[in-house]
Amino acid sequence: MSGSITGKNIRVSTWGESHGKALGCVIDGFPAGLDITEEDIQKFLDRRKPGTSTATTSRKEDDLVEILSGIFEGKTTGTPISLLVKNTSQRSADYSEIASYYRPGHADYGYDQKYGFRDYRGGGRSSGRETIGRVAAGAICSKLLNIMGVKVCAYTRSIGDVEIDYDKFDENTRLITPTAMPDADADKKAMALIEKAREEKDSLGGVVECRITGVPAGVGEPVFDKLDALLSQAIMSIGAVKAVEIGDGINASKIKGSENNDAFENNGSHITKKTNHSGGILGGMSDGSEIVIRAYFKPTPSIASTQETINNSGENITINIKGRHDPVVVPRAVVVVESMCALTILDLMISNITSTVDPIISFYKNK
């Protein structure tokens, strides 16, 4: 059964394995008339590239995107946009050993049980490289969202026990710190923690937070396709995410209604809420406030220290995973979270346009 396609109006289909010839995506249903260049997409892809810092794997790849279809004379044509990134650094030798056993914390065992075998090279389809297609699609969606006045901004909120200080929050900082933290001090502390984990042949988890501004109230479809439900699917579908929160999230379950309810108010110029415990979503629809979502990532399962597991024959063994691995996936995952949020929001904002008969009737009256 198909599972690599998402979205309703805009359908994004990703394909490709870590060590295959290439990876990419097809974006079907994107509206015509948006100016898009390979540079627009590359900028997003560069944010998920393995960096030069110790926070991320030393594997070097250019991950250059090629537009194969759907864009003509610099504009989207309304037909499927096919994007491709070639795999240029395929040191398959590093991975030959892992064919024989199941790495703890990885999808290896599930793939073999489901499909009878697996492309074991670098994790195959379950590799983080699969997100290249998501980020390429996210770049295009984000460009249209920006024109619509919507801003999607994700950043690292914490790594291990190092959390950012919101008083030091600077949005641009997240684009230059190796941890993608918007707080340079926290970044330094986190980098030290990462270095220590690497030395200990261990790994770390962390939290990515995403804030979306400019979404008017009413976006999201009641019941199963609620805004928070689809954001949760989108975020939880990213490898290594183990929890998702909207607004106050878990904390909301511990406080009282009188503390958690946000009062609506007319501040003279427009309707707003005095507080935003809801994280911008009520009843599955945007409420006009900033949308706040958090993704909790587990520590990288590929660690260099000795681990117990079983091999293909079902024998208990111990292993030492070799190869290039990020001690923490969070910094590179920031743009993936941002991309998945952009995809989801744009898709629901398009659905929202035809929620009432009036815009439908007037569109065709003006034809």
Place this chain on the structure above:
Amino acid sequence: MSGSITGKNIRVSTWGESHGKALGCVIDGFPAGLDITEEDIQKFLDRRKPGTSTATTSRKEDDLVEILSGIFEGKTTGTPISLLVKNTSQRSADYSEIASYYRPGHADYGYDQKYGFRDYRGGGRSSGRETIGRVAAGAICSKLLNIMGVKVCAYTRSIGDVEIDYDKFDENTRLITPTAMPDADADKKAMALIEKAREEKDSLGGVVECRITGVPAGVGEPVFDKLDALLSQAIMSIGAVKAVEIGDGINASKIKGSENNDAFENNGSHITKKTNHSGGILGGMSDGSEIVIRAYFKPTPSIASTQETINNSGENITINIKGRHDPVVVPRAVVVVESMCALTILDLMISNITSTVDPIISFYKNK
């Protein structure tokens, strides 16, 4: 855009408003040959009924299900199963006032912004009564899952700051305690807390936990339709849920890889994991261990104490919400969580059957 249908093989469509004539669901694609009676479904619906205890609203409804189609001579026929529950207790007068303002913490404002107006009676479509359709569908899915050896068991894990003690865990207890807690002592403490909240004209949140056993490794589709991604959508689509966790969830983001990885082992009779930090899901597929998911519910937004908000004309006002309201939705939401998990798991288990060519080839060889 449609948003009240979910599932791939089995598609469940819910309909109905709190104070309309009836509520129900249509289940399309359910396999033929399962014995189902109205009693099977009623048993589930009774678990979400307003109880006699102080934990839940005093509104009394029989919520009797009628099977209108899709079941013949006591068996599912493979064609759409239409289920209906009539609304018998429609004290609309209680709700006439709320037509004029937006209740904090509710979907009222979003509905008006999206659709231009709303069915304000008892929350209309955004009422918790919408879940009747989900639970009716969940009952049928659960019956088939049980035959397949899969058990889905949800219960209240905490209300406010009262958490269950796993040493006192008794699965049957959850079916008789008014809080749906599987620990009678915690239940008593939670009931006292609820009574206090009601007296204070306030409300409480809490946590529902769901455990699913008997799912072999490999269930779930890679990338967007991962088992945890679809479970998250399913759970977050329930009103009042603000966070979802799989396995160690948020805690996984704080510990190290060496602590979080679960070692596979062959215990002599079968493959298992020494620990279950993963909550039974790795790489978006079941890993053969118990699946553990938690839903965090915010406190009921309808509280009797005075609140600030705006009216339809955009004026700042204060309100006092009247009518019958649960001081905590968690006890009645337990069976909703269980139902949504059952739907999601069964649907993915059906998809999983044709993941390889062998069962397809042999099905038709034997024809």
Place this chain on the structure above:
Amino acid sequence: MSGSITGKNIRVSTWGESHGKALGCVIDGFPAGLDITEEDIQKFLDRRKPGTSTATTSRKEDDLVEILSGIFEGKTTGTPISLLVKNTSQRSADYSEIASYYRPGHADYGYDQKYGFRDYRGGGRSSGRETIGRVAAGAICSKLLNIMGVKVCAYTRSIGDVEIDYDKFDENTRLITPTAMPDADADKKAMALIEKAREEKDSLGGVVECRITGVPAGVGEPVFDKLDALLSQAIMSIGAVKAVEIGDGINASKIKGSENNDAFENNGSHITKKTNHSGGILGGMSDGSEIVIRAYFKPTPSIASTQETINNSGENITINIKGRHDPVVVPRAVVVVESMCALTILDLMISNITSTVDPIISFYKNK
């Protein structure tokens, strides 16, 4: 696998068996704000009712529709519209015999092979009564289309070898003739033919034609969801249809390009085509001309004369089908064809609105 749901923006789900408690549909995603009454829907349902003439079965049913949800204060609310028609005339005794054998030309054998058993009462799910849900949904879609300036008009073009004369075409006539022909003379001839077929214990087929005006150029999605592709699915999904034509259809395959091409022209006031061999569809999109589609119906398979077949045990037998059967389904199928066209066109017209970025950007600019 689900197969009783259709549409993308507006999803219609039909349910119910010929002799179950009721039949109906759920319409999810219909835009908010359309005035709809039960009378609007009843008018369409009355067009598919068994008539008083010899053209149709003598079975009498009121087929009264009830609106259960999705309409509040006379307007669609944007949430699922649930419609129900009770089965009041269930002479099941008539059908008990057919449980034991497979009627030629019917779905009986396929159902048993697929599902292991079937609801044999009156054809169960494969009965023409299933179309009640389609027609109810079609009534609502047609009402919105009319406001949008789109008219969908179906009628009987031929029964057996009696064809209408376009010189005598009168649109209102089709609503009063028992054959649904728009030509009163042809109607009389066709009625005589039907009477003869009934006397001979035989049945007839025929052709329904549907014309859709007011659709601007560009409606339909390239490739798989072409306007003609989705219309074909919609029409062929009606029981007894064996062929579908667009415009010149089959004849187009026999003539030359120079004869078949329609020249575009600017007639001073707007762009049009000098001829309409294309039937209003080019490259899968509307071309601005009238859309013309034809559905070819086979003769009713239930005939009173003796037929050969097999029984459930696989023995060769001869049968005589009893009960009430239309000697021709075409007159009652006209409104079904019209409804399926209305559903398909409206759904694609909604999709078409967001084909370019401009209406998306301006919708949110004006928020």
Place this chain on the structure above:
Amino acid sequence: MSGSITGKNIRVSTWGESHGKALGCVIDGFPAGLDITEEDIQKFLDRRKPGTSTATTSRKEDDLVEILSGIFEGKTTGTPISLLVKNTSQRSADYSEIASYYRPGHADYGYDQKYGFRDYRGGGRSSGRETIGRVAAGAICSKLLNIMGVKVCAYTRSIGDVEIDYDKFDENTRLITPTAMPDADADKKAMALIEKAREEKDSLGGVVECRITGVPAGVGEPVFDKLDALLSQAIMSIGAVKAVEIGDGINASKIKGSENNDAFENNGSHITKKTNHSGGILGGMSDGSEIVIRAYFKPTPSIASTQETINNSGENITINIKGRHDPVVVPRAVVVVESMCALTILDLMISNITSTVDPIISFYKNK
């Protein structure tokens, strides 16, 4: 709105324009474990290549397929299969003129009206080259169908007024005749007709017939996703098709029930039908007989003779289309029809496996 994706279990997404960098498809959900090589796919693609005969355009392209993902060690992995064919022959100069006007019989006008502009090079997305993705996907589906005992065989039945003689039918002949006719004599006559049309600067239409054997009774989903409904969508979605017939098709509408009904019989070894007017489909499900479907193609709209039309500015003009054009698309469309049938049948055969609870229960019992 997305329109370039089809299928339910196996979802095929095609992308690419006639003169873009490449065309291709992504096949998501194909079951794991099928042996597939590029040669398997190339064999199908070669059948739609412009030939050396006068029947088809003189444009030469290798149309070599590259597998980019989803196949590992020669087997499908269960993850998305990405296939790519580079455009090597891009004589864009030929097409620059057509940017300024709307070709009669083409999608040009619709594209401009829908999207505001179009990729005019060689028809862009509306070019017949779009079918490369369909045929590549069809090759893979056909390979699995063959193993399952299902054979899908399409051929040219007629071109203009030249029809094949079934007494001379030879299945292999269709693979070597330039017209794809299975009758060498008819092929010669058709080739003469084509040559004449070319000399007259005109073009021809024709009929492709497809026969599918080995499908047991019960395949197809009742109501909207009927086997014939989905086959009709699949076939009508091919450019230039204007009519679709199942079995006796149009003729069925002209005869009587006693003539059209096929008697079931037990011939001693198995259940069959004495005749096959139904074309192997009853009530939307396969009935166990050979499935017969016909696609009626209009004549190629690109003709060399002078035509009237309008230009982009809405002025009436006359044009002479230059460039390479098939005088008839039918021979190259045969493999496209075969591919679309293969896709549709395989997808529904997979759905059919889980129509009853028994195979679901036993699959997991055996785990």
